[in-house]
Amino acid sequence: MSRPFLKMNGLGNDFVVVEAREQPFRPTADDARRIADRVGGIGCDQLIGLEASDRADAFMRIWNADGGEVDACGNATRCVGWLLMQASGKEAVVIETGAGLLHAARGPAGTISVDMGEPGLDWRQIPLSEELDTRRIEVLAGPVGQTLQPPGAVSMGNPHIVFFLYHEPEESMVRGLGSMLEHHPLFPEAVNVGFAHVEAPDRIRFRVWERGAGMTRACGTGACAALVAAARRGLSARKATVVMDGGELTIEWREADNHVIMTGPVEVEFTGRLPEAIAA
Known part of the structure; x- marks a missing residue:
């Protein structure tokens, strides 16, 4: 049956x-x-x-x-x-x-x-193949001549890197760089590749290339990683609305216990x- x-x-x-x-x-x-x-x-x-x-x-x-x-x-x-x-x-x-x-x-x-739970912020928790400051990791991020700020790295039970842009993340960038970096040697377990534009301290526009799935309309752990990475660099508050192609999540990185709370439909x-x- x-x-x-x-x-x-x-x-x-x-x-x-x-x-x-x-x-x-x-x-x-x-x-x-x-x-x-x-x-x-x-x-x-x-x-x-x-x-x-x-x-x-x-x-x-x-x-x-x-x-x-x-x-x-x-x-x-x-x-x-x-x-x-x-x-x-x-x-x-x-x-x-x-x-x-x-x-x-x-x-x-x-x-x-x-x-x-608590985000993993140590390079061994991501994991990375070498010791780096996970607030800003140096990784090849595109064709020669393309300049992006070093991404932040966060584990939310799975590995994420998040690039911060001054503009709306374009689909061609997400697909192109996401597919290129997913299996980069720096990430022994592969990696989810996110692209974030902090519109305001409490609002983040986010798109993601998921390892093993490609470009998806939303990623819950990715939204959590984006908020944590942004807050660590002083780009956002510890609570924000993360806006993805499929809709919005409310993400809070609580100071009291260091846990990340994700709320959505x-x-x-x-x-x-x-x-x-x-x-x-």
Whole structure:
């Protein structure tokens, strides 16, 4: 019998979510790529499997569109948090991920807030292949003659670099430099490449090239990384609205405990069943 799935998105960053707490779900990398394919498959940025956990309400396993498994995805965490709260009637849940335990709770006006924990700011936490000041890392950033300020580097359970621009991030730049830097030797686990324009201390325009997924309409961990990187360089406050192609997130880097709180909407698109060949 084919496996049911739920298609969800957070600001257009979309996911195929499969319940696997009672029946194991072990797709291969090829299976994940087939599901994520927007022409012949269901189409998504990430495939999510919800597994049983003895430390949390569920364990969230994440596969990128290229079939690779990753530890963190902020928008998916909000979607899974909403799903678990709807099913249980709880106002807050705990989600186990490869990056640790994340706490999700209902926010204002139907939003979901996730405590993403403390950002990783040491070069070994990103990780980088050599010791550098993560506020401003020196990395080849484009064709000869192109000048960009050195990006900041932040781990939000996954590696990010963020370039700061004096103008709206252009799609051609995001695609061109993002794809070039994703697998740069400085990043042994590859990297998400973000481009930010700080419009005001409490407002950041942001676009991102996600490792393993390409250019997406939104990236929750990327939005968190953008706020942290901007605040570290004195470009923004510790709380701001991060505006992406798919919509807005409120990100706060709390001084009290150093945790990053991400708040935003979720959406259910449709339900369906996986093809028989990849239902196991």
